[in-house]
Amino acid sequence: MPDKVRFIIERQDGPNEKPYTQEFDVDYRPGLNVVAALMEIQKNPVTVDGKKVAPVTWECNCLEKVCGACMMVINGKARQACCALVDEIKQPIHLAPARTFPVIRDLLIDRSVMFESLKKIQGWVELDGSWDVKDAPIQNPYTAQTAYEISHCMTCGCCLEACPNVGPQSDFIGPAPTVQAYLFNLHPLGKFDAPKRLNALMEKGGITSCGNSQNCVEVCPKSIKLTTYLAQLNRDVNKQALRNMFNF
Amino acid sequence: MHTTFYLRRLHSLCGLLVLGFFIIEHMITNSVAMAGPEIFNQVMGMVEEIPKPVFYAIEIGMYAIPILFHGIYGIYIALQAKNNPERFGYIRNWNFTLQRWTAWYLVVFLIWHVGYLRIYIKGITGTPMSFELLQNMFQNPIVTILYVLGMWAAIFHFCNGITTFCMTWGITKGPRSQNVISAISMMMCAGLCVLTVAFMASYFVY
Numbered sequence: 001m002p003d004k005v006r007f008i009i010e011r012q013d014g015p016n017e018k019p020y021t022q023e024f025d026v027d028y029r030p031g032l033n034v035v036a037a038l039m040e041i042q043k044n045p046v047t048v049d050g051k052k053v054a055p056v057t058w059e060c061n062c063l064e065k066v067c068g069a070c071m072m073v074i075n076g077k078a079r080q081a082c083c084a085l086v087d088e089i090k091q092p093i094h095l096a097p098a099r100t101f102p103v104i105r106d107l108l109i110d111r112s113v114m115f116e117s118l119k120k121i122q123g124w125v126e127l128d129g130s131w132d133v134k135d136a137p138i139q140n141p142y143t144a145q146t147a148y149e150i151s152h153c154m155t156c157g158c159c160l161e162a163c164p165n166v167g168p169q170s171d172f173i174g175p176a177p178t179v180q181a182y183l184f185n186l187h188p189l190g191k192f193d194a195p196k197r198l199n200a201l202m203e204k205g206g207i208t209s210c211g212n213s214q215n216c217v218e219v220c221p222k223s224i225k226l227t228t229y230l231a232q233l234n235r236d237v238n239k240q241a242l243r244n245m246f247n248f
Numbered sequence: 249m250h251t252t253f254y255l256r257r258l259h260s261l262c263g264l265l266v267l268g269f270f271i272i273e274h275m276i277t278n279s280v281a282m283a284g285p286e287i288f289n290q291v292m293g294m295v296e297e298i299p300k301p302v303f304y305a306i307e308i309g310m311y312a313i314p315i316l317f318h319g320i321y322g323i324y325i326a327l328q329a330k331n332n333p334e335r336f337g338y339i340r341n342w343n344f345t346l347q348r349w350t351a352w353y354l355v356v357f358l359i360w361h362v363g364y365l366r367i368y369i370k371g372i373t374g375t376p377m378s379f380e381l382l383q384n385m386f387q388n389p390i391v392t393i394l395y396v397l398g399m400w401a402a403i404f405h406f407c408n409g410i411t412t413f414c415m416t417w418g419i420t421k422g423p424r425s426q427n428v429i430s431a432i433s434m435m436m437c438a439g440l441c442v443l444t445v446a447f448m449a450s451y452f453v454y
Binding site for chain 2: 077205210212
């Protein structure tokens with residue numbers, strides 16, 4: 001058991017600054033995860049060469065794989081830092097920001113593009129009032145499990161980082177926001193706006209930009225069957241296209 | 249309205265149905281080489297007997313236009329991807345990357361193949377296709393290797409295209425059906441690749 005854990009971190013001082021790497025050693029302790037190690041580095045930001053540097057910036061929140069904020073590239077894979085246990089990953093540990101998104105500083109990225117995409121696909125349910133509990137429309141029990149699964153999406157952006165078709169070279173909104181359209185189409189009230197969402201997915205950068213590399217489903221930390229729902233949405237947009245063409 | 253959607257779907261249909269038919273037709277015609285020079289030249293002669301207006305209509309309408317559309321729009325699609333199999337080495341991601349690499353090779357290969365054989369040799373010099381002409385061309389081992397690679401690229405691109413077509417059109421939804429189609433199309437890919445080697449070998453046997 002090594003008493004020190006080596007971290008090789010790709011850093012960047014600002015959005016338009018050049019990236020560089022720095023190495024840090026952190027005292028090993030059982031159950032150490034990447035976020036906890038970054039906290040140690042923050043307390044004592046001294047590189048392995050003994051140089052005191054500015055502490056590494058990153059984002060985290062819930063520390064239990066629910067909020068999605070601490071997504072970064074750990075040993076080449078996009079994942080949540082809070083549940084990346086040092087015991088379970090190869091050392092030295094390489095940390096880098098998810099460069100599919102604009103980097104603000106060090107490991108901190110700007111993921112607001114996903115929220116803009118959720119606006120495009122109308123990732124919400126229109127309400128014009130409220131019901132008493134007994135009168136409210138119920139979730140379809142046959143699709144409730146699927147809806148529950150998709151609702152776990154925490155907009156962390158792992159799938160966008162892994163997708164070869166998402167990035168500055170493309171306008172694809174990515175798997176996560178696309179599949180959210182299916183969640184809201186399943187909702188007993190949200191379904192009324194399904195044609196709106198499907199039409200939005202037919203726009204440039206929508207579902208047709210999916211290239212079936214299927215990296216999204218491999219990296220999703222919440223194990224959402226993204227490719228299955230993308231195929232279902234492909235079916236749905238095809239039907240919508242027919243409805244648009246023949247006006248039925 | 250939804251131009252991208254219709255262009256993408258047309259790209260998909262055109263690739264699988266029109267160009268897929270073309271590849272199969274091409275494989276069958278080329279396989280005749282295994283029967284020897286006489287029969288091959290006889291079949292080539294039959295192709296020449298198709299009335300010219302019909303022949304040109306098929307050539308332009310069924311081959312030239314779909315290939316140009318699929319190729320040019322395909323380049324635009326390939327440019328949207330930043331291939332990352334070195335980071336995410338999953339089999340489907342490798343297929344995604346190979347789909348684009350084979351596409352790039354095919355763009356160059358087809359310009360050479362069609363430009364030399366169809367436009368220059370057949371069109372400009374007026375030489376009809378024959379077993380001897382191809383045999384002569386394949387005397388150069390580099391040409392032979394580039395041709396085999398060209399055919400393998402086209403076969404893989406088509407077979408992997410069947411798998412992705414089924415996903416794009418929502419025909420195969422879950423991982424199990426997708427894997428079944430993928431296995432079938434990859435077996436077909438292997439079979440057609442072997443067939444390619446077999447009919448290419450006939451130019452060295454006869």
